[in-house]
Amino acid sequence: xxxxxxxxxxxxxxxGGKMGISAVPGSGKTHTLSMLAAKLVxxxxxxxxxxxxxxxxxxxxxxxxxxxxxxxLRNYGLxxxxxxxxxxxxxxxxxxxxxxxxxxxxxNRFSIADExxxxxILNICVSGWIRTHPEFLxxxxxxxxxxxxxxxxxxxxxxSLSSNFIKQAKDYQITPEVLHDALSRSEPxxxxxxxxxxxxxxxxxxxxxxxAVDFEDLIRLAYKVLANNPEYLGRLRYRWxxxxxxxxxxxxxxxxxxxxxxxxxxxxxxxxxxxxxxIFETFTTADPRLLKDxxxxxxxxxxxxxxxxxxxxxxxxxxxxxxxxxxxxHPVQELRDTLSPPLIQPTPPGDAQQNPADEPxxxxxxxxxxxxxxxxxxxxxxVKKWVCEHPDSTIAVLVPRNVRGVELAEELTTLGVPIKEMxxxxxxxxxxxxxxxxxxxxxxxxSTHRHLIDxxxxxxxxxxxxxxxxxxxxxxxxxxxxxxxxEEILMDPQKILGDLTISGIDETxxxxxxxxxxxxxxxxxTVLLPIDQMIMTIGMILFSEPxxxxxxxxxxxxxxSASDLYPQWELxxxxxxxxxxxxxxxxxxxxxxxxxxxxxxxxxxxVVISTIHKAKGLEWDRxxxxxxxxxxxxxxxxxxxxxxxxxxxxxxxxxxxxxxxLLKAATSNDFIxxxxxxxxxxxxxxxxxxxxxLRLFYVGITRAKKQLVITWNTGRQDDCREAVxxxxxxxxxxxxxxxx
Numbered sequence: 001x002x003x004x005x006x007x008x009x010x011x012x013x014x015x016g017g018k019m020g021i022s023a024v025p026g027s028g029k030t031h032t033l034s035m036l037a038a039k040l041v042x043x044x045x046x047x048x049x050x051x052x053x054x055x056x057x058x059x060x061x062x063x064x065x066x067x068x069x070x071x072x073l074r075n076y077g078l079x080x081x082x083x084x085x086x087x088x089x090x091x092x093x094x095x096x097x098x099x100x101x102x103x104x105x106x107x108n109r110f111s112i113a114d115e116x117x118x119x120x121i122l123n124i125c126v127s128g129w130i131r132t133h134p135e136f137l138x139x140x141x142x143x144x145x146x147x148x149x150x151x152x153x154x155x156x157x158x159x160s161l162s163s164n165f166i167k168q169a170k171d172y173q174i175t176p177e178v179l180h181d182a183l184s185r186s187e188p189x190x191x192x193x194x195x196x197x198x199x200x201x202x203x204x205x206x207x208x209x210x211x212a213v214d215f216e217d218l219i220r221l222a223y224k225v226l227a228n229n230p231e232y233l234g235r236l237r238y239r240w241x242x243x244x245x246x247x248x249x250x251x252x253x254x255x256x257x258x259x260x261x262x263x264x265x266x267x268x269x270x271x272x273x274x275x276x277x278x279i280f281e282t283f284t285t286a287d288p289r290l291l292k293d294x295x296x297x298x299x300x301x302x303x304x305x306x307x308x309x310x311x312x313x314x315x316x317x318x319x320x321x322x323x324x325x326x327x328x329x330h331p332v333q334e335l336r337d338t339l340s341p342p343l344i345q346p347t348p349p350g351d352a353q354q355n356p357a358d359e360p361x362x363x364x365x366x367x368x369x370x371x372x373x374x375x376x377x378x379x380x381x382x383v384k385k386w387v388c389e390h391p392d393s394t395i396a397v398l399v400p401r402n403v404r405g406v407e408l409a410e411e412l413t414t415l416g417v418p419i420k421e422m423x424x425x426x427x428x429x430x431x432x433x434x435x436x437x438x439x440x441x442x443x444x445x446x447s448t449h450r451h452l453i454d455x456x457x458x459x460x461x462x463x464x465x466x467x468x469x470x471x472x473x474x475x476x477x478x479x480x481x482x483x484x485x486x487e488e489i490l491m492d493p494q495k496i497l498g499d500l501t502i503s504g505i506d507e508t509x510x511x512x513x514x515x516x517x518x519x520x521x522x523x524x525x526t527v528l529l530p531i532d533q534m535i536m537t538i539g540m541i542l543f544s545e546p547x548x549x550x551x552x553x554x555x556x557x558x559x560x561s562a563s564d565l566y567p568q569w570e571l572x573x574x575x576x577x578x579x580x581x582x583x584x585x586x587x588x589x590x591x592x593x594x595x596x597x598x599x600x601x602x603x604x605x606x607v608v609i610s611t612i613h614k615a616k617g618l619e620w621d622r623x624x625x626x627x628x629x630x631x632x633x634x635x636x637x638x639x640x641x642x643x644x645x646x647x648x649x650x651x652x653x654x655x656x657x658x659x660x661x662l663l664k665a666a667t668s669n670d671f672i673x674x675x676x677x678x679x680x681x682x683x684x685x686x687x688x689x690x691x692x693x694l695r696l697f698y699v700g701i702t703r704a705k706k707q708l709v710i711t712w713n714t715g716r717q718d719d720c721r722e723a724v725x726x727x728x729x730x731x732x733x734x735x736x737x738x739x740x
Contacts, residue, residue, distance in 0.1 A: 002072075005351060007305040008032045012039060014270060016242075018263075020295035021272040021303050024344045025319075025702035026310025026619065028353075029272050033244050034065055036270065038072030040242055041083035052084040053240035055092060055259065057247045060598075062086045065246070085240070089255050090215050093222035096236075097213075103229055104221035106213060113212040118203075119159065120562065125202040126158045129195060136191055140655065145648040153648055158195070161656045165196040166203060168660050170216040171254045171285040173223070174667050176201040182666040192659040193666060216285075223258045233261065242268045248294075249273035252285040256294075271295075272305075276323070276339050279613055279696045306342035309353030310619055311705050314360040316344045318708065318729060319701050325728050326694060332636045338691040339698060360737065362622075362707035365730040369722070372407075372627075375713040379624055380411040382709070383607055386622060387417060394600045396608040396620040398700050400632040400693075405609045408626070412607060420603045422610035432551040435462060435542070436535060437578035442520065443527050444572050447486050452520070456481070459516040462542055489517060531574050532560035555581070612700045623704035625697075629712045633693045633723035636686055644689060645682065653678070657685030697725055 004012055011021060011032050023029035037052045046052070054065050070080030087095065094112070101108045113121070130137065130151070137147035137154055147154055169179065179197050183189065207213060213221065226233045243263050245251070248271040251259075263269040271294055278288030295302050308316070326339040346355045370378065379397065387395060399405045405423045412419050435458040442448075442455035481489065519541065526534045539552030559574050600608060600620050608620065634640035645652045661681035701708065710729075714720045722730075 002031070002035055003350075003352060004032070004035075005305075005307045005348060007303055007307060008035075010303050011270075011305070012036055014301075015043075015045075016268045018268070018294075018297070018300045019270045019303060020248075020291070020297075020300045021270065021305060022295065022342055023272055023274050023305040024308050024342055025274065025277065025699070026308035026344075027305035028308075029274075029305055030061070030064060030246065031068065032305065033246055033270070033272055034068035035072055037065075037069050037084050037244055038076065041069075041073060042076040042078055046083055046241070050083075050239060050241055052242045052244060053092075053262075054084060054086040054244045055089055055246070056086070057088060057250055059088060059091075061246065062088060062091070089251075089258075090218050093218040093258065096222040096225055097218060100225050100229065100232060103225040103232075105224075106221065107211055109211060111210070111212045112218070113207055113210065113214045115215075116558075116561070117212070118163070118214050121203055121206045122159045122162055122199070123155070125199045125206070126155055126162055128202070129199055130155060130158070133191075133195075136195065139191065140649055140653070142648055142650045147648075150648045153646070157646055157649075157655075158199075161659060162196065162199040162203070164656055165659050165663060166200050167216050167285050168663060169196075169200060169667075170220045171252050172664070172667060173220055173254060174663070176204055179663075179667065182669070185669070186666055190662055192655065193662045196659050196663060219252075219254050219258055223254060223261065226258070226261050236262060237264055237267065243270070245269070245271045245273075247273055248291045249275045249278040249288045250280050250286040251290055252287060253290065254285075256290050276695055277616060277699050277702075279616065279692060279699055304342040306345045307347050307351075308344050309347040309351060309355050311344075311702065312356045313346060313358045314363050315701065315704050315706075315708055316346065316355075318363065318733070319344055319698060321732055322698055322701065322725060322729060325725070325732070329728065330635070331724065332687075332690070334687050335636065335691055335694065338694045344702070356706045359706055363733065364709040365726065365733055366709070366711045367722075367730055370711065370713045371718070372713045372716060375626060375711055376407050376411050379626060379709075379711060380408060380415055380417070383412065383624065384415050384417045387605060387607060390621070391605040393622065394604055394608070394620040394705075395606075395622045395624075396600070396610060396615065396618075396703065397624040397626060398610055398612045398615050398703060399626050400612060400696070401627070402611060404627055405611060409609050412609075418606040420606045420608045422598065422608060422614045432543075432548060433555060433578045433581040434458070436538065436552065436555060437575055439520070439523065439538060439542075440534075440571060440578065441575045443524060444575060446524070449482050449486060452486055452489070453481055455520055456516055459519055459542065460512065462548070463512060463516070527571065530560070531563050531571075532556040535559065612696050612703075615703050616699055619703055619705050621705050622707040623700070623709070625700045625708070625710045627713055628697065628710050628723045628726045629715060629720040630723050631715055631720045633697055633725065634686070634690050635694070635724035636690050637724065639721065640686075640690075642686060642689060644685065651679065652682070654682040654685045657681040694725060697723070 005028075008028065011019070012035060014036060021029070023032075033054070037054055040046070040052050054069070056062060056065060065086045066081075069084055069086070073080045073083075097104045097106065097110075101110060134147075141147040141150075169175075176197065179200065183193060183197060186193075207217070226236070240262065243259060245259060250273070259269065271291060273291050275288040275292050278286065278291075280286045294300060311319075320343040323339040323341065323343060327336055330336050330338075347353055383395065383397060397405075397408055399408065402423045405421065409419055409421055409423070438451075438454040438458040442451040445451045523538055526537050529537065533556075535552060535556040539549060539556070543549050543552055555578070559577060562574070562577055563569060598618065600618055610618075612625070630637065630640050631643075634642060642652075642654070644654045644656060646655075649655055658678065658681045661684070701710075710726060712720075712722050712726060
């Protein structure tokens with residue numbers, strides 16, 4: 001039986017109108033919103049053809065809401081699945097556009113371009129721009145870093161810039177035609193705006209040629225359908241008289257406008273979120289100010305869900321002090337509104353979820369500076385010890401960037417610690433991509449010893465019959481290969497044995513060595529096959545485990561997709577694509593159980609490695625936060641450096657911020673801002689980025705239930721400092737406990 005806490009009880013008394021709810025981490029907002037939906041469904045206020053519309057951001061939350069509402073309805077003796085609909089914002093938009101594609105201006109057979117397809121299209125557009133506008137790179141490159149030596153970096157960077165430019169344009173409901181009209185009225189023209197407009201235009205043409213729209217188009221087109229069809233809008237308002245919105249702090253302008261239009265001026269709209277957990281501004285068009293402004297509207301009832309049973313009192317104290325310090329003492333005045341109340345309060349006596357017993361001795365805010373490699377080694381050693389002592393508990397190491405997580409995963413794997421990754425790609429995926437990549441790379445360079453050795457060792461590595469030989473024997477094998485011409489080995493694989501027959505390697509191992517070389521020889525014939533068939537032919541012989549075969553198939557599908565998009569690609573290009581997976585540069589969408597939801601309780605005794613962004617909404621008994629330095633968590637100090645300001649771009653310009661500022665100015669006819677001095681937008685963007693990273697730090701802290709460890713490192717150049725908010729927390733914590 002659900003016994004609501006203070007705050008939750010007020011929410012459940014809702015019968016209509018607009019309500020804005022600020023919910024602290026672990027406050028049970030999903031549970032409360034689900035209960036409210038069930039209560040409204042059971043309250044006999046809906047007609048038979050009406051539903052409660054529940055809107056959230058991710059697919060896993062859809063399943064969670066649907067299950068919870070169904071459970072509550074069963075308690076009421078009602079049939080689950082009737083009287084409510086749970087959709088993501090993009091799913092809702094898809095429903096609207098699909099019902100009236102003519103009003104959206106798309107074919108009724110339109111498809112949706114996923115993020116990978118969008119990225120592939122952008123790659124083509126950006127590559128074309130770079131080839132035809134070499135002066136752009138010359139103008140914006142740092143003089144000490146000639147663009148021709150950094151073409152790959154520029155291509156990758158301009159893809160990101162163009163992607164965010166297009167997303168922001170669509171959030172503003174700006175089409176390429178509208179942007180072209182604005183550009184024609186502005187003098188002089190700006191190369192950044194020209195870049196954005198050109199790639200946006202080419203990108204939209206590419207989508208149209210495929211009969212596709214992207215995710216941002218869905219929201220924009222759904223709004224267009226409703227705004228241009230009052231009769232259809234009226235029917236939807238009748239169908240969904242109540243809208244319940246979760247994670248509202250991550251809403252964008254066009255998303256809010258869509259829901260506001262569906263609700264109407266006098267409609268019923270409940271928005272739940274936590275502005276302190278708005279951590280996606282850098283990656284999306286989300287704007288936490290939208291929820292804050294909504295809550296302050298005169299016709300909106302404001303409620304705080306401030307009670308949380310997730311964490312110990314000490315962890316709540318740390319999180320609350322971060323809010324209070326940010327409000328009153330942050331050294332940068334402009335950042336003092338980044339975090340705001342409500343503070344986290346423990347659950348009241350008798351609550352079903354009592355806070356864990358306090359363990360102030362299990363809060364470790366590390367003062368000691370560490371080299372990056374030392375931080376990895378020390379954290380891994382600590383994690384291993386804790387896992388051995390607490391096999392029935394949950395533990396996570398949270399990192400600000402994927403690459404840091406990969407480094408830790410490798411160290412823990414070496415130590416024999418069981419892990420579960422929530423990074424762009426798993427260690428298993430990266431390993432599989434590397435093995436196939438090593439073999440394909442040898443085919444690109446068939447006369448080089450180094451690539452032959454890499455391919456040879458990769459084949460042996462996955463052979464279950466091959467034991468891990470002593471290091472000196474491995475070195476002997478490699479030396480034997482290097483002493484021969486590659487052509488000799490390929491002509492007569494037996495020559496590779498040489499002195500190995502008297503080195504202690506048994507007959508079975510000698511046979512495996514020869515068979516591995518013969519496999520390489522046979523596989524050379526596969527270079528004539530299409531890339532996907534080539535990978536599957538190799539994979540079916542190379543791998544025996546179903547999971548490895550499935551990964552090989554997934555990689556084949558990915559490269560086949562790339563081949564369709566880039567028909568001019570040759571084997572070196574596919575090797576580079578595999579290398580991008582090995583380096584964790586992009587995520588393999590749709591190939592992870594985490595896309596369907598993740599429950600830390602299923603991984604007791606295993607170390608979960610995750611970025612802080614992906615850990616949002618989750619909790620563990622013990623949490624490590626790594627790399628809390630002024631590079632990953634800057635605070636607008638003179639000595640800070642910013643990831644968005646690329647080393648190969650002149651004068652530390654944040655070109656993305658400059659482009660987005662110009663976009664906003666051009667489309668609002670703000671010609672003064674359009675011609676303002678270069679670099680102002682870069683400085684403004686620093687403030688927004690520092691605010692997001694401060695909220696990210698707060699999210700990381702509030703993932704911990706019982707124990708918290710925070711460490712920092714001095715960076716690869718040994719010039720990073722302890723992050724300002726960490727230093728403030730540590731000083732306060734030490735003073736608090738020094739005084740008893």
